[in-house]
Amino acid sequence: MSHARANALVLQSGGPTAVINQTLAGILTTARLHPKSIRTVYGAFHGLHGLLYENLLDLSALPEHVLAGLAHTPGAALGSARLKPKHEDLDRLFEVFREHNIRYVFYIGGNDSAEAAQLIRSEANERKHDLRILHVPKTIDNDLMETDHSPGYGSVARVAAHVLLGDDLDNRSFYNGIKINICMGRHAGWIAAASALARRCVENEDPENCGPHLIYMPERKFSEEQFLNDIQNTYDRLGRATVVVAEGIADQLRGSRFAGAKDEFGNAQLSGSGKLGDFLAxxxxxxxxxxxxLGKLRVRSDTWGYLQRSLPGMVSPVDSEEAFMVGSAAVSEMLAGATDKTIVLKRISEAPYACSTELVDLEKVAQRTKLVPSHMINSAGNGVTNSFFEYVLPLVGELPKAYSLGAVSKVDKKLCEYIRV
Amino acid sequence: MSHARANALVLQSGGPTAVINQTLAGILTTARLHPKSIRTVYGAFHGLHGLLYENLLDLSALPEHVLAGLAHTPGAALGSARLKPKHEDLDRLFEVFREHNIRYVFYIGGNDSAEAAQLIRSEANERKHDLRILHVPKTIDNDLMETDHSPGYGSVARVAAHVLLGDDLDNRSFYNGIKINICMGRHAGWIAAASALARRCVENEDPENCGPHLIYMPERKFSEEQFLNDIQNTYDRLGRATVVVAEGIADQLRGSRFAGAKDEFGNAQLSGSGKLGDFLAxxxxxxxxxxxxLGKLRVRSDTWGYLQRSLPGMVSPVDSEEAFMVGSAAVSEMLAGATDKTIVLKRISEAPYACSTELVDLEKVAQRTKLVPSHMINSAGNGVTNSFFEYVLPLVGELPKAYSLGAVSKVDKKLCEYIRV
Structure with missing residues (x-):
């Protein structure tokens, strides 16, 4: 199918990431190299909502320096949405495509967006509408099939490592501290798993003493009894415990008790509330x-909430680079004729780490979820294995180095035991 | 009073900060320069608890490279406590001092620690016990009297700016978003105020559009009605609102409804729970x-919790430097004869910014709280003034630069309005 010069449309969809605008920059920068094929790049203001309501932004006038700055800005610059195209929306969608001569569509998002892209694409086939559409991967959840990892994950994994390291250092400042952290992860425990990186950051201490001591992922059945036993064992050994729980385990606790409203893909709101953490505490x-x-237990819970996915100043450099790369690759591939696909990252080398991009059929990604595989979860179901560390380390950038007091000696006691009244 | 060669004791007390170990490093490094006066530096393991139970650590053998690493490690490396010396504890305290020949005491902490230091000091006078004691300031709350600011504040202010910037960029990714952030600050709104720095980080946008749009500090009476009116007004203007609330306003909402257990200074636990945020949302x-x-309201709340005070990778360089400086100054001053004082930071120059240290009587600091002054709070009581920015900007290091889409033009509509079913 040969294309006349036409307009392109970019949509950002689902939860934002710290690097989703790098993907937008990758698309825009590369599209600008092909003015003979792509006339103007439009942005849909708030994803599918902007497309349906014809709220389109002309991105051609965006100055280079603003685009460069945007690329390093977290959050979805075009505005995002969590809408799914309904059957009744389809006539309208194709009216907008036709009226604005849109023949190239870049749908930046996760597996729900891949499903939306697939719906639009199959409808285009039926209508014999000349339209190319590519899904460009983005999700902090890292739960997209086929790709080695998703752009956005490296940065949230980096945040998880930092936050948990700080939290564990804070926890060990007090005696008898049990600290529960709730992180994002509806179906998959990738973010919770990444918090384990904090255990490798204390230079002069046995990682066994360093938090997170326990990690609970939705891939395993969550038993409140086992959770309490695990904490008791950790507490008996160390006098404290730092715990990470992926929010998705809420689904296993008495039904929908902790969940909020659902979006059009059927995803219930889990973040933006401290209920699960308070319940577990x-x-x-x-x-x-x-x-x-040493007195009574000091139990605290923190729910990391939205700050984990959009924190400036803690972006993984490799994540940033790859997010640009998938956007750029999407334009090149589409102009070479690709449609009805998603871009995936393929790890082509371990040392030094390197990824390239490939194309995969949308149906292999849409509505599917990549869980943390069994070989990356420990046998007790409350932590990760070395395989996970090998997988995640190249994605997060340099980690902080912390120190504990180490092997300082205790001063010999000279007095009798004290009993405080 | 001339001192024979004796041992020194360092205590870390109250909530940890990202730079409290810099102060420990400042004390140790400087003490090591004076071996004729200070024989050994001991650390109290978990503050007053370690002192009472004779759990002392010999810090003389701490290698230089570990000390250098510790200095950059958040959390209280010696362990902290929230204990107040009771009358019944005093005999024991002085037994420990005597048995271990401790005549130099460095009490790193906030206003509660200043009170504890004062109690110990006045008891030493009565007992004619040869003891010098200095309070060395530390608190993310920035609520210590007399000092320009407290070591620990610059870093949490830096975190607040980053977290809120990311949160606001995340919020604007969705339509109809009302986002409530609960930050620390029991009596004073210094941290909430610092979140206002985020408004200055978006390079190509009117700060009026940038969050936080509303900031509530305990210095002002909190009215739920005014809070809702303010949000409605912001929402009507911008279609969204990002709000920051200092946890201390919980005290104004139906008594102690949101507060947990109290420590020995009478401070109720406010953090470590999402209740206040959930209630306001x-x-x-x-x-x-x-x-x-654009559909119904998207309301979310996040409680920043402990991560705000101990986050590695986001420390303010000037805060780090000053935290070392107050520790070092405490040793020099004590060896010159000072006791019964606290170290304060005095701003001696605005441009370029510079602070020096001074000594102030403990009684001017103990049990007192420095609130955000009126000239730094706007007249509506829901934001800060330029005076606050002038005060805080030198303390936080370089801020991130973000971009919005800016003045991209909307594409002319060609179709009739869409009504989605």
Whole structure:
């Protein structure tokens, strides 16, 4: 199929990431190299919503320096949405495509967006509408099939490592501390798993002493009893415990008790509330037995919420680069004739780490979820294996180095034991 | 009073900061330059608890490279505590001092620690015990009297700016978003105020459009009605709102409803729970009227929790430097004879910014709280003034630069309005 000169449309969809605008920059920068094929690049203002309501932005006038700055700005610059094209929307969609001579569509998003792209594409076939559409991967959840990892994940994994390291150092500042962290991850535990990187950051200490001591991922059945046993064991060994729980385990706790409203893809809101963390903290307070003389348990929970996915100043350089790369590759591939595909990252070398892009059929990605594979989860189901570290380390950039006091000696006691009244 | 060669003791107390170990490093490094006066530096393991239970650490053997690494490690390396010396504890305290020949005490902490230092010091006078004690300031809350600012504040202010910038960029990715952020600050709104720095980070946009649009500090009476009115007004103007609330306003909402257990200084636990954020979000959901066709309100709340005070990778360089400086100054001043004082930072130059250290009587600091002064709070009581920016900008290091799409033009509509079913 040969294309006349036509307009392109970019949509950003689903949850933003710290590098989703790099993908937009990759698309725009590369499209500008092909003015004979792509006349103007439009942005849909708030994804599918902008397309349906004909709220389109002309990105051709965007100055280079603003585009360069945007590329390093977290959040979805075009505006995002969580809408799914309904059957009744399809006439309208193709009216907009036709009226604005849009023949190139770049749908930046996760597996829901891949499903939306697939719906639009199959409708284009039926209508014999000359349209190319590519899905360009983006999700902090890292749950897209086929790709080695998703742009956006490296940065949130980097944030998880930093946040958990700080949190564990904070936790060990107090005695009897049990700290529960709730991170994002509806179906897959990739972000929770990444928090394990913090264990490798304390230079002069046994990683066994460093948090997170326990990690719970939705890939495994969550048992409140096992959770409490695990914490009791960790507490008995170390006098404290730092725990990470992926929000998705809420689905396993008494139905939809912790979930908010659902979007059009059927995803219930899990973030933006501290309920799950508060519930687990209360359970710990009720059940964990203090076995020393240091007073009662100090139980706290934090829900990382939205800050984990959009934090400036903590972006993984390789994630940033790859997010640009998938956008750029999408334009090149589409102009070479590709449609009805998603761009994936393929790891072509381990040392030094290198990824290239490939094309994969949309149907292999849409509506599917890549879970953390069994060989990356420990046998107890409460932590990760070395395979996971090998997988994740190249994606997150340089990690911080922390120190503990190390092997300082205790001063010999000279007095009798003190009993405080 | 002339001192024979004796041992020194360092205590870390209260909530940790990202730079509290810099102060420990400042003390140790400087003490090591004076071996004729200070024989050994001991660390109290978990502050007053370690002192009472004679859990002392010998820090003299701490290798230089570990000390250098520790200095850049968040959290209280010696362990912290929230204990207040009781009358019944005093005999024991002085037994420990005597048995271990401790005559130099460095109490790193906030205003509660200043109170503890004052208690110990006045008891030493009565007992005619040869003891010098200095309070060395540390608190993310920035609520210590007399000092220009407290070591620890610059870094949490830096975190607040980054987190809020990311959060606001995330919020604007969706339509109809009302986002409530709960930050630390029991009595004073310094951290909430610092989030306003995010408004200055978007290079190509009117700060009026940038979050935080509203900031609530405990210095002002919190009215739920005014809060909802303010949000409705912001929403009507921008179609969204990003809001920051200092946790301390919980005290004004139906008594102690949101507070947890109290420590020995009478401070109730406010952090480590999402209750306040959830409560305010529910109130917003119930009361704010949506006045457009973009669907219902998207209300979320995040409670920043402990990660704000101990985040590695986001430390303010000037904060780090000053935290070392106050520790070092404490040793020099004590060896010159000072006792019964606190170290304060005095701003001696605005451009270029410079601070020096001075000594102030403990009684001017103990049990007192420095609030955000009126000239730094706007007249509506929901934001900050330029005076605050002038005060805080030198403390936080370089801020991130973000971009919005800016003045891209909308594509002319060609179709009739769409009504989605």
């Amino acid at each position: 209360q359970s710990v307070e009720k059940h964990i037995l203090v076995k020393n003389n | 529910q109130s917003v959901e119930k009361h704010i009227l949506v006045k457009n066709n």
